[in-house]
Each structure stands twice: as C-alpha cells, then as structure tokens.
Amino acid sequence: MRGHEGADFGPAVIDIADREDERIAAFRDVRERDLTRSGRFIAEGAVVLDQILASRRFRLVALLVLRERLAGLAPRLAALPADTPVYRVERELFDRIAGFPVHRGVMALAEPVEPAAAADLDAALAATVAARGCVVVACGLSNHDNMGATFRNAAAFGAGAVILDRRACDPLYRKAIRVSVGTVFTVPFARWGGAVSIADRLAGLGFECVALSPGAPEPLRALRDRRARALFLGAEGEGLEGDVIARCRPVRIEMASGLDSLNVATSAALVLHHLAWPEQP
Incomplete structure (x- = not known):
C-alpha cells in the first residue's frame, strides 16, 4: 500500500x-x-x-x-x-x-513462534559446545533491568543462549525488552526449572558450569582455557544457593578491598568478556 x-x-x-x-x-x-x-x-x-x-x-x-x-x-x-x-x-x-x-x-x-524457539535453542546449545563458547544461566533474577541487561551482555559477547530457572522474571516483560534493546528476540532462551537440575542438565551436554561467588578460591583469571562453559548468575543480595555452587566451579571477580560484589549485569559483562577472549597459558 x-x-x-x-x-x-x-x-x-x-x-x-x-x-x-x-x-x-x-x-x-x-x-x-x-x-x-x-x-x-x-x-x-x-x-x-x-x-x-x-x-x-x-x-x-x-x-x-x-x-x-x-x-x-x-x-x-x-x-x-x-x-x-x-x-x-x-x-x-x-x-x-x-x-x-x-x-x-x-x-x-x-x-x-514456539516450534522455532525450541529448535533454535537445541541448535544453539549444540553449536555453543562445538565452538567451546558460553551460555548464561539466570537464577532467581527478579529485576527486569538486570534481566534485560543480561540479555544485552549475552548478545554483545557472543553467548549462545540464556537459560532461566523457575524463579527468574520474564524477559518478555516490556521493561526487560527495552533494556535488552531487543536482544531477547535474537538470543535463544528457555525456562528449565530448578537451578540444580539446570546445572546437571548442562553438564550432561558438555558444559563446565561456572558460578560467581565472592568467597570462591579461584579468581576469574584462572579460567585461561577456551571450553564450553555455562555462567550461573544469582540474584543480587541472596546470590546463588549453596547446592548450586556445589555443582559448579566457583570463581570470584577480583576487586579493591572494601567491596565484595558488583551489580549482577556488570559482573556478567566482565565474565562474559573474559570467557570470550580468555588469557592464553
């Protein structure tokens, strides 16, 4: 017309x-x-x-x-x-x-378009393992700004998919879409249930599960090799539950004394950048 x-x-x-x-x-x-x-x-x-x-x-x-x-x-x-x-x-x-x-x-x-969504996720996970890339797992993220920013970070640093646990907020909520600048439509995602079962399922697919924890014995820079990894992010304040961390390789972001944590979206950006371009041994 x-x-x-x-x-x-x-x-x-x-x-x-x-x-x-x-x-x-x-x-x-x-x-x-x-x-x-x-x-x-x-x-x-x-x-x-x-x-x-x-x-x-x-x-x-x-x-x-x-x-x-x-x-x-x-x-x-x-x-x-x-x-x-x-x-x-x-x-x-x-x-x-x-x-x-x-x-x-x-x-x-x-x-x-549901059939396409399921097929895209399966293909994305397989391709990520083959490319030794990264996926993001959002556990209990209830803030729509953080959810949208997590998707934007995932897209910016080439993460293959975002997996949500049953407690995470909806990435298709209007504010989350806006903060993500629409990347919720192009980064494959799915909601899988409990965080522990998600870790077990991803490990079975070939991912090394990595959890951010301020008290982790290893710093982020210890992840020097390139392999398929699933980055687990917890909600601000409560963080990840102990039984989830126990199924993951915990790492910490080193920072100046006096503060032990960052905004979850900022943390995700730092880690995803490192995983995309890790230091060589």
Whole structure:
C-alpha cells in the first residue's frame, strides 16, 4: 500500500482516531498491564522492532506508529506481510492510548513462534559446545533491568543462549525488552526449572558450569582455557544457593578491598568478556 506521505509499505496503514477503537485494544494502558500472560507482549522502538523482524522465534502481530515516524520506517514495513496491520496515530492520541508519553513513537505487538524457539535453542546449545563458547544461566533474577541487561551482555559477547530457572522474571516483560534493546528476540532462551537440575542438565551436554561467588578460591583469571562453559548468575543480595555452587566451579571477580560484589549485569559483562577472549597459558 502507498501511505499518504508517498512512501510505499507492504501492509495496510490504518488511521486510528479513537482511543477506544477495539483494533488497538492491546496497546491501551500497557504500563499497567502485562500481556505476556496471554502469550503476547508489547515492545517499543525501531531498534527493538529490528530485532523482532530478524528473529525466527517471534513474529510481529501489529504496529502502533506515530504519524511522523511512519515514513522513516518504510524500508522495514515494506517487507511485512500484507495482513500485518500498521495503525497510524497522532502524538496526543498515541500517548493517551499507551497511558504514558512514548518518545520512540513505535510500539509493536508480537508473539512467540514456539516450534522455532525450541529448535533454535537445541541448535544453539549444540553449536555453543562445538565452538567451546558460553551460555548464561539466570537464577532467581527478579529485576527486569538486570534481566534485560543480561540479555544485552549475552548478545554483545557472543553467548549462545540464556537459560532461566523457575524463579527468574520474564524477559518478555516490556521493561526487560527495552533494556535488552531487543536482544531477547535474537538470543535463544528457555525456562528449565530448578537451578540444580539446570546445572546437571548442562553438564550432561558438555558444559563446565561456572558460578560467581565472592568467597570462591579461584579468581576469574584462572579460567585461561577456551571450553564450553555455562555462567550461573544469582540474584543480587541472596546470590546463588549453596547446592548450586556445589555443582559448579566457583570463581570470584577480583576487586579493591572494601567491596565484595558488583551489580549482577556488570559482573556478567566482565565474565562474559573474559570467557570470550580468555588469557592464553
């Protein structure tokens, strides 16, 4: 379809003038609602949209776009299926629909493609073992900022996947997606259950399980060789449980005296960088 501003789009562009229009119900008051319970979720911004479009594990259901942002999105939208609705709105109405000022002017409604997600994870784990790479295991991470940053770090340093235990928060929550800059859509992930069983399962696949612990006898720099490793991260404050650490190789990040820990996302970045480019013996 050809938009009113002269740009060519693949899908139909639909003008919305009423906040109560049922076609945009999923976008209303998104700050107060968690759509992930229905299997769908809301993501914000063009950068995050790019990650959805690049993903095999998620598909775009609909877009809500600020009128002046539409022309700039034309190259992305041209590749969308013709039945993907793109709702165009003015600024004042956009903010009233969302329930807060949306500075990026782009909101995407998306959903998972389950068979592709499972296949991608299996392939990613096998490829990571073969490449002697790393995966991340998030145990009890309840802060969405930390969860999003963990995915961003995993993508930045080439981690093959992120595994969540049963207590970890949902990476598809709107804030986690935003902090991850959309990497939750391109880094394979799954929720596997208890942390102890995750360690046993990954060890069985060929990973050396590594746990961060301030009191560990070995410093991070002791990991000098390149091998398949699973980095276990615990929640800030309580950290990893003892029975999980007992199934892992515990290491510590050396730092100045007076402080024994860092923010979990910062710690993950330091360790993932080291594991990606370890010192040679």
